[in-house]
Amino acid sequence: MYDQKIKKIKEEIKNFKIKTSQDLETFKGQFIGRKKGMITELFKEIKNLSLEKRKDYGKILNELKKYVKKKINHVVHKKSFFPSSKFDPTIPGEYSEIGSMHPLSIIKERIIEIFMNIGFSYIEDREMEDDWHNFTALNIPPLHPSRDMQDTFFLGEKNFVLRTHTSSVQIRYMKTHNPPVRILSIGKVYRNETVSSHSHFMFHQAEGFYIDKNVSFSDLKHTIQYMIHSIFGKKKVRFRSSYFPFTEPSAEIDVEWIEIMGCGMIDPHVLKNVNIDSEVYSGFAFGIGIERISCIIHQIQDIRTYFDNDLRFLRQFTSDF
DSSP states (O other), rough: OOOHHHHHHHHHHHOOOOOOOOHHHHHHHHOTTTTTTTTHHHHHHEEEGGGGHHHHHHHHHHHHHHHHHHHHHHHHHHHOOSSGGGGTSSSSSOOOOOOOOOOOHHHHOOOOOHTTTOOOOOOOOOSEEEHHHHGGGGGGOOOOOGGGGGGOOOOOOEEEEEOOSTTTHHHHHHHHHHHHHEEEEEEEEOOOOOOOOOOOSSEEEEEEEEEEEEOOOOOHHHHHHHHHHHOOOOOEEEEEEEEEHHHHHEEEEEEEEEEEEEEEEEEEHHHHHHTTTTTTTTEEEEEEEHHHHHHHHHHHHHHGGGGOOOOHTHHHHOSOO
């Protein structure tokens, strides 16, 4: 069934005729659209395959996605979508500057692609959050010392905050969906910190979690190593024991002795707060800063550079990872 779907999509891509700008937009949406693209839907179905088949089909779908992008690029460079009856070749041309993806968007898209290849789904949610979803449900009750770890922007009567992590997305999703779930979410988070070369009051965080029967720390370790090797190549990875209120056990991850992220097995109290039986289900979660990855890859010394909108800086990056 899966092979037949892939074969059918290949034929449709090959036979799709792009003659107008509207055809081009339809082509993009039909095959690689974020919500209903045919290839996107197949990525979501990978989680239903056996572990042996996921890697093979993930590779096939990536090649198919590259083929679609190649056809789009070919059409954009070779076609002209001006109506022939109104086109006057004697009119002087106007130069339109070609934009490029922001370096943080490049990392974001790469991480989404990496996890969709292994059956994760991508979601986004609100940036203004209530106290329960941001703290209490994550095993951080009022007056708990761990609240001091995060300097918070409180809104109004302190019942609402600008979210301090994307873990609140995890809580909201688990409340409305039954296991098994594999979810990735990326978005802005806010901390009331002094802006410097190494910190900012706003940054981007990727949060992932997986809940099912018999999920173990070895599953977490394998997933983290897969992500790191996909981004950084075959680097040394070290797991160090750490503490986070919503995971137990918890670990921090070093790549070549540089700390890059935190992770752990979801605490049973967190599962209980969203009505998931911790005697039946277990899961892991991880979080990583998008700016941190980009700083390491591109050897950027000042995090503020990402938010200065300096075209001299931004023009250096391409969407090829």
